[in-house]
Amino acid sequence: MDLGFIVEAMPRLWPGLILTIKLCLTALVIAMAIGLPLGVLRAELGNGITGRALDSYVFLVRGTPILVQIYAAHFLLPMAGIKLDPFWVGIVALVFNSAGYQIEIARGAFISVDHGQGDGAAALGLTRWATLRFVIFPQAVPRMLPPLANEASHLVKASSVLSVLAIFELHKAANAIISQSFKFLEMLAAQAVLYLAFVLALTQLAGFLERRMHRRSGASMTADLSIR
Amino acid sequence: MRVLVATLCALLALPGVATSSTLDHIKSEGKMTFGLEAQYKPFEFRDENNEIIGYDIDVATEIGKRLGDVAPDPIDTNWSTVIQSLYNGDFDLILGGMTATAERYKRVNFSYPYMDASSGLLVKKDSGITSPADLAGKSVGAGAGTPQIKQLELAAEENGISYNGATKTYDADTVAYAAMNAGRIDAYASTLVSLLAYAQTDDSVTVIPFTSNKWDAEYTAMAFRKEDEDLQGAINEIIVEMKDDGTLAALQEKWFGQSFVDILPNKAPTFE
Amino acid sequence: MIDIAPKMARALLVTVAISVIAVAASVVIGALFTGVRMLGARWARWTVIAFVEFTRGVPPLVHIAIIYFLLPEAGLLINEFWTGVVALALIGGGYAVEIFRASIISISAGQTEAARALGLPPKLSFRLVLLPQAIRRSLPPLTNELANIIKASSLLSVISVNELTKVANDLIFVHFVVVEVLIELTLLYLVIVGILMLLSRHLEARFAL
Numbered sequence: 001m002d003l004g005f006i007v008e009a010m011p012r013l014w015p016g017l018i019l020t021i022k023l024c025l026t027a028l029v030i031a032m033a034i035g036l037p038l039g040v041l042r043a044e045l046g047n048g049i050t051g052r053a054l055d056s057y058v059f060l061v062r063g064t065p066i067l068v069q070i071y072a073a074h075f076l077l078p079m080a081g082i083k084l085d086p087f088w089v090g091i092v093a094l095v096f097n098s099a100g101y102q103i104e105i106a107r108g109a110f111i112s113v114d115h116g117q118g119d120g121a122a123a124l125g126l127t128r129w130a131t132l133r134f135v136i137f138p139q140a141v142p143r144m145l146p147p148l149a150n151e152a153s154h155l156v157k158a159s160s161v162l163s164v165l166a167i168f169e170l171h172k173a174a175n176a177i178i179s180q181s182f183k184f185l186e187m188l189a190a191q192a193v194l195y196l197a198f199v200l201a202l203t204q205l206a207g208f209l210e211r212r213m214h215r216r217s218g219a220s221m222t223a224d225l226s227i228r
Numbered sequence: 229m230r231v232l233v234a235t236l237c238a239l240l241a242l243p244g245v246a247t248s249s250t251l252d253h254i255k256s257e258g259k260m261t262f263g264l265e266a267q268y269k270p271f272e273f274r275d276e277n278n279e280i281i282g283y284d285i286d287v288a289t290e291i292g293k294r295l296g297d298v299a300p301d302p303i304d305t306n307w308s309t310v311i312q313s314l315y316n317g318d319f320d321l322i323l324g325g326m327t328a329t330a331e332r333y334k335r336v337n338f339s340y341p342y343m344d345a346s347s348g349l350l351v352k353k354d355s356g357i358t359s360p361a362d363l364a365g366k367s368v369g370a371g372a373g374t375p376q377i378k379q380l381e382l383a384a385e386e387n388g389i390s391y392n393g394a395t396k397t398y399d400a401d402t403v404a405y406a407a408m409n410a411g412r413i414d415a416y417a418s419t420l421v422s423l424l425a426y427a428q429t430d431d432s433v434t435v436i437p438f439t440s441n442k443w444d445a446e447y448t449a450m451a452f453r454k455e456d457e458d459l460q461g462a463i464n465e466i467i468v469e470m471k472d473d474g475t476l477a478a479l480q481e482k483w484f485g486q487s488f489v490d491i492l493p494n495k496a497p498t499f500e
Numbered sequence: 501m502i503d504i505a506p507k508m509a510r511a512l513l514v515t516v517a518i519s520v521i522a523v524a525a526s527v528v529i530g531a532l533f534t535g536v537r538m539l540g541a542r543w544a545r546w547t548v549i550a551f552v553e554f555t556r557g558v559p560p561l562v563h564i565a566i567i568y569f570l571l572p573e574a575g576l577l578i579n580e581f582w583t584g585v586v587a588l589a590l591i592g593g594g595y596a597v598e599i600f601r602a603s604i605i606s607i608s609a610g611q612t613e614a615a616r617a618l619g620l621p622p623k624l625s626f627r628l629v630l631l632p633q634a635i636r637r638s639l640p641p642l643t644n645e646l647a648n649i650i651k652a653s654s655l656l657s658v659i660s661v662n663e664l665t666k667v668a669n670d671l672i673f674v675h676f677v678v679v680e681v682l683i684e685l686t687l688l689y690l691v692i693v694g695i696l697m698l699l700s701r702h703l704e705a706r707f708a709l
Contacts, residue, residue, distance in 0.1 A: 399658060
């Protein structure tokens with residue numbers, strides 16, 4: 001292992017790391033905007049057609065590898081006449097994936113609060129909207145944080161698979177250096193360190209947010225929801 | 229189901245077909261996009277500034293000049309799906325060290341050969357392997373989807389030997405090199421020139437010839453959509469010019485250390 | 501039009517075999533390491549913590565490559581299939597540790613005390629009170645992670661394991677049958693993961709209180 005080479009190659013990995021961060025944050029924000037409301041909707045809906053359609057989507061996402069989802073986006077979008085540059089094809093694949101998991105996260109947190117408390121609020125004469133606004137959301141949102149942090153770290157790792165679309169993210173950037181220098185093990189180690197650092201930074205941030213919200217709302221955090 | 233899928237494909241694929249010719253498009257845009265995977269030294273790889281460089285980029289630059297002030301624009305893509313991407317319209321042609329094969333010819337047309345694609349075998353110097361006949365009981369590897377997989381099969385037949393298990397296939401040559409250093413494969417078949425480029429950087433390996441009369445001479449060629457015959461014609465003319473005036477030989481000297489121009493026929497591979 | 505079914509069927513067997521072995525092994529690794537994490541010596545606990553952080557922070561693609569090239573360095577030259585099993589079992593084991601630990605912690609405090617107050621000896625209270633509940637709580641998140649292992653097996657193509665996704669990719673490469681292969685691939689993974697989920701629901705019902 002040539003440690004000097006790793007240090008030397010770091011500046012060349014930098015653009016890859018930046019793109020990985022951009023991909024992940026963009027995909028995470030869009031997926032939250034889509035997945036979380038859909039998850040609440042799923043909890044509110046019964047087993048009608050919309051509810052079942054959402055369930056099928058979640059099953060499709062959870063039941064297939066990210067690699068297959070990326071290939072599908074790569075091939076099927078152009079066939080449907082949608083031409084996007086590789087960055088946005090990657091975003092579509094990551095959002096498709098992450099939104100599916102986030103539906104489950106929002107639904108789980110929502111139901112765990114609604115159970116009992118929803119009825120209590122209704123008994124006190126609160127409208128459904130007021131119940132959601134003042135009783136359920138303030139408690140459900142902090143509960144979503146730990147699983148969301150977990151989902152964010154999954155997203156970071158999934159983004160490495162976008163290298164198959166020749167998107168110049170961290171994994172691809174490392175591969176590019178390998179193809180020129182043939183320093184395989186060194187670049188594996190460098191990638192591992194950078195990914196680890198990014199994921200740890202994300203989980204630390206989530207932990208910080210969680211503690212702050214926890215103090216403010218005083219919401220109780222049941223232990224099984226902190227499982228990631 | 230199958231019929232339905234085929235019909236859907238045909239319907240969906242239609243809008244992707246360019247209405248004006250690709251050659252006209254390249255000239256009017258002043259830009260020629262070409263597909264490759266920038267992990268194939270010395271054909272294409274990234275330099276210290278992450279710029280894509282290599283033999284193919286220089287050839288494309290020269291072609292662009294001769295088409296009349298056309299800038300080359302390499303598109304780094306997934307090699308295993310490069311032909312599909314060509315038909316998706318991701319780029320105008322494939323110029324990425326592609327070996328012309330009969331399978332690929334079903335989907336694309338090839339240019340006149342612009343480089344030799346003879347195969348070689350990478351082995352450890354201390355392995356004692358000097359010819360394909362020495363590979364009995366050894367673990368062998370080749371690139372995924374490359375003609376070398378079939379060649380390894382034919383070589384085993386020809387020499388009356390069998391390998392240790394099935395041929396291992398890798399998405400990138402670089403992974404195979406690391407696999408060899410880890411002791412996972414004893415021999416790796418790829419194009420001679422790319423193996424030589426690696427052998428220059430690693431003292432423990434050497435490249436031995438991998439030839440047989442069981443397969444034809446192989447060439448590197450550019451690949452076009454079947455309908456882009458005008459582009460194919462225009463580029464073939466330029467390749468002949470570049471062979472005649474010594475430009476191609478000079479580029480080969482620069483990237484491969486020697487010229488192969490003399491053994492490249494002025495005939496597009498059609499496998500008939 | 502070529503017939504893709506026989507090749508896909510053979511690859512399906514490889515994917516199923518790897519998944520089943522890796523899933524079983526990761527549960528065992530998870531259980532053992534959870535024991536070490538909760539009861540082991542200080543250095544052993546920290547080793548497990550480091551291992552868990554590593555598996556959770558590094559993409560499977562990188563993880564698999566590291567295992568593939570480091571096993572021979574460590575003198576372990578096993579074939580691609582078993583290398584894939586080891587890589588997936590370690591990744592899954594890392595996640596399982598956290599799931600088991602969280603489940604046990606979420607139950608133990610009050611319940612163990614209650615069991616003790618009722619006069620159950622510690623060993624019995626662990627077996628009769630804590631364990632069934634911990635298993636039940638672990639099942640949903642564990643199922644998710646086990647499904648992730650099956651899906652991560654698609655990445656073993658980089659180390660030349662002829663599993664489903666690799667064979668599908670080769671078929672696309674050689675025969676250009678994109679949509680058919682993608683549809684078949686999707687359905688096959690859904691079936692495998694679907695079976696796992698059914699199995700997990702069945703177990704959940706068994707451990708129901």
